[in-house]
Amino acid sequence: xxxxxxxxRPVLGLDADDTLWENEARFAAAEGRFCxxxxxxxxxxxxxxxxxAADRVAVARYGYGVKGFVLSMIRTAVQxxxxxxSSSEITEIMALGDEILDAPLxxxxxxxxxxxxxxVDHSLLVVTKGDITDQMAKVDASGLADLFWQVEVVGEKDExxxxxxxxxxxINPATFTMVGNSVVSDVLPVLALGGRAIHVPHHxxxxxxxxxxxxxxxxxxxxxxxxxxxxxxLADWA
Amino acid sequence: xxxxxxxxRPVLGLDADDTLWENEARFAAAEGRFCxxxxxxxxxxxxxxxxxAADRVAVARYGYGVKGFVLSMIRTAVQxxxxxxSSSEITEIMALGDEILDAPLxxxxxxxxxxxxxxVDHSLLVVTKGDITDQMAKVDASGLADLFWQVEVVGEKDExxxxxxxxxxxINPATFTMVGNSVVSDVLPVLALGGRAIHVPHHxxxxxxxxxxxxxxxxxxxxxxxxxxxxxxLADWA
Numbered sequence: 321x322x323x324x325x326x327x328x329r330p331v332l333g334l335d336a337d338d339t340l341w342e343n344e345a346r347f348a349a350a351e352g353r354f355c356x357x358x359x360x361x362x363x364x365x366x367x368x369x370x371x372x373a374a375d376r377v378a379v380a381r382y383g384y385g386v387k388g389f390v391l392s393m394i395r396t397a398v399q400x401x402x403x404x405x406s407s408s409e410i411t412e413i414m415a416l417g418d419e420i421l422d423a424p425l426x427x428x429x430x431x432x433x434x435x436x437x438x439x440v441d442h443s444l445l446v447v448t449k450g451d452i453t454d455q456m457a458k459v460d461a462s463g464l465a466d467l468f469w470q471v472e473v474v475g476e477k478d479e480x481x482x483x484x485x486x487x488x489x490x491i492n493p494a495t496f497t498m499v500g501n502s503v504v505s506d507v508l509p510v511l512a513l514g515g516r517a518i519h520v521p522h523h524x525x526x527x528x529x530x531x532x533x534x535x536x537x538x539x540x541x542x543x544x545x546x547x548x549x550x551x552x553x554l555a556d557w558a
Numbered sequence: 559x560x561x562x563x564x565x566x567r568p569v570l571g572l573d574a575d576d577t578l579w580e581n582e583a584r585f586a587a588a589e590g591r592f593c594x595x596x597x598x599x600x601x602x603x604x605x606x607x608x609x610x611a612a613d614r615v616a617v618a619r620y621g622y623g624v625k626g627f628v629l630s631m632i633r634t635a636v637q638x639x640x641x642x643x644s645s646s647e648i649t650e651i652m653a654l655g656d657e658i659l660d661a662p663l664x665x666x667x668x669x670x671x672x673x674x675x676x677x678v679d680h681s682l683l684v685v686t687k688g689d690i691t692d693q694m695a696k697v698d699a700s701g702l703a704d705l706f707w708q709v710e711v712v713g714e715k716d717e718x719x720x721x722x723x724x725x726x727x728x729i730n731p732a733t734f735t736m737v738g739n740s741v742v743s744d745v746l747p748v749l750a751l752g753g754r755a756i757h758v759p760h761h762x763x764x765x766x767x768x769x770x771x772x773x774x775x776x777x778x779x780x781x782x783x784x785x786x787x788x789x790x791x792l793a794d795w796a
Contacts (some may be wrong), residue, residue: 381659383691387625391652394632403645407636410648414629421619452713453621470726473711488708489649489726550663 327492329443331469331491332554333510335477335500336448336455338522339547340435341462342426347389348524349423350416354393357409366505371396372527379528383475385451390417421454425461432547435522436550443469447485447498449477449505477505481514486513501549503531518550518558519543567681569707569729570792571748573715573738574686575692576760577785578673579700585627586762587661588654592631595647600638608635610765617766621713623689626656628655633744659692662701668786673705682706685723685736687715687743715743717750721780724751737788741769745779756796757781 333343338345351371355364362370374392385506393413397405438444446468455473459465470489474481486493496515500506507517508531521543542553575581590608593602600608610632615747620626631651635643676682686693693711697703702754706724712719724731734753736743745755757779780791 381656381691382625383689387620387623387629387689391625391628391655396646397653398645398649405645407639407641407643407645407648409634410632410645414633417629418619449690451621451625452687452711455621456713473690473713475694475711481688525568 328495329441330495331445331489332438332442333445333496333498333500333506334468335498335502335506336446336458337450338501338524339428339499339520340431340446340457340464341428343458344522344524344526345418345426346423346518347526350389350393350420350493353416353419354413357412358397358400358405361404367396367400370400376528379438383451386417386420386451387451388456389420390414392471393417407493420458425458427462427464428547430546434548434550435464437478438554441466444555445469445485445489445491446471447474447477447482448472449474466479476500477509479491482509482513482515486515497554499547501525502529503536504529508535508539511539511541518542519552520545520547520550567622567679568685568733569727569745570676570680571683571685571734571736571738572673572706573736573740573744574684574696575688576739576762577737577744577758578669578684578702579666579696581696582760582762583664584658584661585764588627588658590636591654591657592651594648596635596638596643599640601640605609605634606636608638612637614766621689622687623690624655625659625689627658628652631655647738659695659714663696665700666703666785668784670702672715672786672788673702676792677705680768680792683707683723683727684709684722685712685715687709687712715740715747717747720747720751720753724753735792737785739763740767741774743769746773746777747781755779756791758783758785758788 339455353443355367358367371392374396375389378388378392394410397413407436435444436450444467452473472485486496493515494512496505498510498515498517499520501520503519507519544550562768572578593605596605609630612634613627616626616630632648635651673682682705690711697709710723725732730754731751734752736744736755737758739758739760741757745757747757782788
């Protein structure tokens, strides 16, 4: 089946946020402004810790993305201010969400050239999580859509989801390689399915994506400094 | 390609919310509670109209689903109260969102039996829009997942999206039939692609899903009172 669906070329999976373009930075900027806004009630560290705790709950409940993050900021502001936050401050918090959505998309250095090289002998499958509308808008804004064979916006990037996505496209996990900046979401679940994975760390990693050291025990995978090194590694493997 | 991906059976598309299970009712209940909450500042009709207007903007901006609806309710409460809404009322509004998510899923009468019949000689492809996490939770809670060949959670149900989904699965639009309660999302875009569509109206239709009468000019499609009539119609067509 892979032959029909991908013209016989192996499928290369690509994470999007913080692998192909900046994303965490959008959220970090909003978080900074949120800490300014809650400064009357809590110092920055306490505000950040409370926001992260709220977001951990929100992600499990509502899924990933900007909308859930805005709800977490509102909830945290109410909590930190002991209810004293005003409706105009709530409106400012909602505007922070809009700023995240409106931030110009910044494709990471070397990505376009690298994907053009990779697309010559791979079918490129983007696997990303978050709000569908926002994720698809970023794909459009990236100018990279013509290089992608398929884009899958999923709820969670765990083994079950990768199994479903690979089955949907008739891809044998043993022939699949995933590239991404998150060990938790891009590397471990794909290795568990018998695929290969390449870790390309980003300069910032969202705390909810930091792997438990125990989960890494005895597991090996290549770590590259930049996505531009991926074609050479794949050529080595071939 | 359809032969490989669906075992040679024709693909039947199914909308989910208000076609397979109640959904609009979850939102209507929350809206009723929202109108109670904003009663000090606006009568129910004004509150409903303002909420619909906010939601129209939110859907374009944030996509469909509960999270965007909660943000619309907060925005509308701030507006109707001229900023007087308290943080505890904002917290109540966020709780309305949780109530929507937590409402037990109510599969519509006859759905299970009908899908069992349809699945004998069709591959069932669910196409639904909304927050991925919520939509997938509903699929799980429905107990119908074993009958579905594929589930696609999309950002918008327009021609471009159907074209992408059908191409992804190697489905020829001329062999595709969609069943759903929304003329706008389930019928018109599929007919435009050369597929067939069956309209099964629900007792309530979200105002943003009501078709412009001009768009219906000269277009014909079957309207069934209940999904249980679908197998007989498909047998007629075959």
